[in-house]
Amino acid sequence: MAEELMDNENQYVVFRLDREIYGLEISAVREIITMQPITEVPGTEDYIEGVINLRGRVIPVFNLHRRFNLAEGEITRSTRIVVVEVEGNSIGMVVDGVSEVVRITRDLIEQPSSILCGIGEEYLTGVAKMADRLVILLDLNRVLQVNEGTVLENIC
Amino acid sequence: MGLNLDASPEELKIFLEEVEEHFQTLEEDLLRLEKEDEFNEDLMQEIFRASHTLKGSSATIGHHRMAELTHAMENVLDKLRKKQLAVSRELIDILFECLDHLRILRDEIINDEKSDLELEGILGKLSAVQKSGGIPAGRVDIQPPSSKASCQESERKIEIDLTWEEKDRIHNAVEQGLKPYIIRLTFDVEPEMLAVRAFVTLMALSELAEVVKSQPTADEIEHEKVSDTLVALLLTEGEEEKITKLVNELPSIAGCEIQLYADDIVRKTDSSAETVNEANNLSEERNQTGDQAKAGSAVKNVSAKKANRTVRVDVDLLDSLMNLVGELVIDRTRLFQILGNLEAIDEMDEISQDLGRTSIHIARVTTQLQEQIMKARMLPVENLFNKFPRMVRDLSQKAGKEVNFVMTGQETELDRSIIEEIGDPLIHLLRNAVDHGIESPEERRAQGKSSTGQLKLQASHEENHIIITIKDDGRGIDPEQVRQSAIKKGLITEEQAKRLTDKEAVNLIFMSGLSTATRVTDVSGRGVGMDVVRNNIEKINGAIEINSVVGQGTEFKIKLPLTLAIIRALLVSIGKSVYAIPLSTITETIRMQRKQIEFVNNREVIVVRGKVLPLIRLKSVFSGAVSEEEQKEKLFIVVVNLAGQQVGLVVDSLVGEQEIVIKSLGKYIGDVQGISGATILGDGSVALIVDVSNLIKKAAS
Structure with missing residues (x-):
């Protein structure tokens, strides 16, 4: 069913957060679900929204707005939870909307340092310059890294 | 470096399982052999058979060193069996040494790596024993x-x-x-x-x-x-x-x-x-060959019957079955909620009624499935207890103590994950009992006790719990000494020490500073790592209690849930959230008026039946301070008790009691103060489980 991927391209799940468009490598994404009631866990970092029940498993949910120091988002009909899997652990991330899956060839990707916008560059692997928009590609391991020391700077 | 064994991974797996059984048999039987005065032919045969089978199967898979050692061992055992050798402690020591070596050789297979174990020493000992027909040196024999x-x-x-x-x-x-x-x-x-x-x-x-x-x-x-x-x-x-x-x-x-x-x-x-x-054990000589044959065949028949009716199952498989059942349990509750919604919308039509009947059936099957799988995960504690007699024997020999170690209730069943968790704390307590609890034979005689100390390990079933007690008749824990030691270490003030009851003072041994600081042998010795013991037990929703009388001994009583995965809990609401409190920690629930709250040292307390009970407001623990206006006139207080310490938890209301499936919060959330895990409620939402021991510790500090 899937068309052959070219050597120099990758598939990304593209979602919206605030006004920006982000991309996550599709291999890490398990599923995308609608918003669920989230149980807050007291005493955790503020970017951890809480936990949800994913078919009998309790998984943590990250609030990317707070993680990236963006303005607090509202929950709308298009709000989704992107469930990713890292080292056998499932983690949910609240996003403002998921639009599509795109193929991005490597030559479209630029190093994050050239365009600094929205979030700290330490979370990015690069920025893809598509025909009609910019897609910020996330470094999932960095995003989910707990207790990291760097202070986030809001540059924009 | 690999072992280059002559067997497939599947065969090795079976071999490893069998080997473990034989090791266990050998260990138990050698201990029995040492204890029994009379020559026990059946026992001797069983030991010989286990060793013989080990020899055969290790040769088959091509583990030559193992085969070599078991062969030498068998030669000695054969002589023992034929009474050409007498049982002695030295001989048993050598045989135990063989067993330890065999375990290392077994591990070679697991790690697929040759160990640097040298067999010359033990083989030499074995052949010396075998040739001499007795133990080589250091014995006073019968007068010539x-x-x-x-x-x-x-x-x-x-x-x-x-x-x-x-x-x-x-x-x-x-x-x-x-x-x-x-x-x-x-x-x-x-x-x-x-x-x-x-x-x-x-x-x-x-x-x-x-x-x-x-x-x-x-x-x-x-x-x-x-x-x-x-x-x-x-x-x-x-x-x-x-x-x-x-x-x-x-x-x-x-x-x-x-x-x-x-x-x-x-x-x-x-x-x-x-x-x-x-050592002259030439007693009870019987018609050897006849009896041997009979005993051998009888045992064979029994084990053949058993083997046909059991199947070995991977633990991971059981774990995932348990998870799947957990999901079914949640869906069962959801089905009923959906059904309720259907009823509310309209009169029940044919299809809805059909759905209702099916739901009820599914619910019943799910409950049974849950029970059966829980049972399948249960193991007799015997599997854990088995290694203790040998350990106590070695420890008491090293410490120069005489200990009569008795175990009862080995058939009591526990979830295997709990058995895994409880091993270390038990070893610790037994070691303490032998090292520090039980006195030296001289000291015991001086106190008019029998020179042999009694050490009892008992497991039993009590309602929804398993109770494990470890009891010795040693010197006991002196509350006064514990008080002094705690003051010296700066853990409590003299003033506080005076106010403690003796029982509370004894419980101080669970404090971390007291135990690890200087290996307090002066505090009846029971200090080393007791805080770790308690933490491990509380981690699996268990509780530990001490009863100690100076000069008469100490009893540790450990209360454990039947299973780790599912516990009974009281659901309470705090603000908009629902929390679960493990029922095993709760002593009672009380309704009180706000004006009954008093203040001691600027802390809220209430007086229940003449006893002062410190209060913890869960709302302020979990969501910050509570403003005055928010406080209601009526309070619900859940009284929890751990290791003799009581605290009242203030909650907004009680929701109900139910069985919950415990889920971990995972590493991304990590350790959260006052929360030990999560569970999924009937409506599919997640409730957090209150970590009572953590709250009590926080309240105490």
Whole structure:
């Protein structure tokens, strides 16, 4: 069913957060679900929204707005939870909307340092310059890294 | 470096499982062998068989070193079985050493890497034992036969040195109608053949009668420490003639004297009794071959039957089954909620009713499935307890203590994950009991106790819990000493120490500073790592309690849930969230008026039946401070108790009691103060589980 991927391209799940468009490598994404009631866990970092029940498993949910120091988002009909899997652990991330899956060839990707916008560059692997928009590609391991020391700077 | 074994991974897996069983058998049986005074043929056979099977299967898979060691071991065991060797502590030590070596060799297979274990040492010991027919060195054996010469001169009475036990046995046997004979045989053979002749004669005698004692002993005969006479004390139902007849049939006997054993000899030998070696175990000789065959086949039949009815299952499979059932349990509740919604919308039509019936059926099957899978995960604690007798034996030998270790309730079943968790705390408590609890034999005698300390490990079922108790009759924990030590370490002030009851003072040993700081042997020794013990137990929703009386001993009582995965909990609401409090920690729930709250040291307390109970407001713990206006007039208080400490948890309301499936919060959330995990409620939402021990500790500090 899937068309052959070219050597120099990758598939990304593209979602919206605030006004920006982000991309996550599709291999890490398990599923995308609608918003669920989230149980807050007291005493955790503020970017951890809480936990949800994913078919009998309790998984943590990250609030990317707070993680990236963006303005607090509202929950709308298009709000989704992107469930990713890292080292056998499932983690949910609240996003403002998921639009599509795109193929991005490597030559479209630029190093994050050239365009600094929205979030700290330490979370990015690069920025893809598509025909009609910019897609910020996330470094999932960095995003989910707990207790990291760097202070986030809001540059924009 | 790999082992290059001659077996497929599947075969190895089966081999490893079998090997573990045989190791277990050997360990238990060797301990029994050491304890039992009488020669137990069935036991000996079982030990021999286990070792023999090990030899066979290790050779089959091509583990040559293992085969070599078991082969040497089997040679020694064979001699033991045939009574050509006597059981002694040194011999048991060597056999245990073999077992330890075998375990290392087994691990080679698991790690697929050759260990640097050298077998020369143990093989040397084994062959020395086997060849000598006794333990090589350091033994006081029966006085050499030369001492008899003088006896012979006086009154021509045949004499033999006897120990207390042997005399006891003779007295008992006489009461049962057996006759004790003492016999002296003189051999007429070349000196080189004396040992062989003496041995054959002794064997022949033992077929007819029980040989209580012989001079020289079988050991000495194997050492070739023989003269041309053999004196033996026999117990038999038959008459003197039978013995003489037998002796007459034996070749190379030059002279034979036989007498009924007389009491006055007993008196004479009293003083020398202690010096005589106890190892002469040539008792209860029976028709060996016949019995052996019978015992062997009987055991085989039983195990064959068992094997057909069980299947080995991977633990991971059981774990994932348990998870799946957990999901079914949640869906069951959801189904009923959906059904309720349907009813609310409209009158129940045909389809809805059908759905209702099916839901009820699914619910019933789910409940049964849950119970059955929980049962499948249960193991008798025996699997864990099995390693303790050996451990206690080694520990007490090292510490120079005499300990009688008794275990009961090994058949009690527990979830295997709990069994895994509880092992270390139990080892710790047993070690403490042997090291520090039980006094040295001299000290015990000085206090008028028996020199052997009693150590009891007991498991039992109590409602929805398993209780494990460890009880010793040692010196106990002195609350005064604990108080002093805690003050010295700056853990509590003198003022606080005075106010503690003795029981509370004893509980101080669970404080972390007290235990790890200086290995407090002065505090009845029970200090090392007790905080770790308690933490481990509380981590699995268990509780530990101490009862100790100075001079009389200490009892640790551990209360454990049947399973880790599912517990009973009280659901309470705090603000908009629902929290679960494990029922095992709750003593009662109380409704109170706000004005009943009093303040001590600026902390909220209430007085319940004359006792002051500190309060913790869960709302302020979990969501920051509570403003005055928010406080309601009526309070719900859940009283929790852990290790003797009571605290009242203030909640907004009680929701109900139910079984919950415990889920971890995962590493991304990590350790959260006051929360031990999460669970999924019937409506699919997640509730957090309150970590009571953490809250109590926080309240205490």
